[in-house]
Amino acid sequence: MSKFILGATLGVAFLALAGCATEQPSGPGASSATPEAAPLVTLDDSDRQIIDQTLQTASRGMVGKAVPWSNAATGKNGAITVIRQGYTRDGKLCQEFHLVATKGVSRSQQVGKACRQSGKWLPEGGYTLGS
Template sequence: MKKFLLAAAVLALAGCADKPAGPGAAVVIPEAAPLVTLDDSDRTIIDQTLQAASRGGVGKPVQWSNPATGKNGAVTVIRQGYTRDGKLCQEFHLVASKGVVRAQQVGKACRESGKWSPEGGYTLGS
């Protein structure tokens, strides 16, 4: 029981260390996490993965990896359907990671000339 109380006290005190001491105390704002940026080789691999994920079906993630940049992730088709003008489109979820940094995007791709083309390209956020 004493060990539990000691651990609880240490955790409580540790939590207080990050709080400002009072009015006028400095507040430390952590630096924003870096985003995962994609280069052309990443986009090429992701595009190929999008094509494979589209063939694999809705809800089945397809992994991708680019050894040249150290990035990896997955593409998952969320749903497919037709637009009002009869165009076949789908929503997809893209995840990209490098080390401990992870970014994601939900995007839309439509079928054009036998290939799925993402509208707006691949734009990742954290």
């Protein structure tokens, strides 16, 4: 009978400790275990210029190869990866690309489409970064 009581006592102690481990801090100055989302990276005109140049380079490379870009003036960097290339029904050459932009701990990305026009790849819809 004493073994059962000891086992039951240990079980209660275990449950009490397990409950303590899941309690969240509260009150002023308490920190939350859930990190806040990092802010989105926004691009200025100088970032867009560098990204446009990188898009031209990435398009000449292999599909699936990440081509890095960096803007020392703004501290932002990232990469462009061409996902696939092909022709539209009306014969226009287009490509789908993945753009990543980072600054510090913030990271944003976009999947976009660029089409060939006047000898240059032009993104359709510009760059609209999200998380």
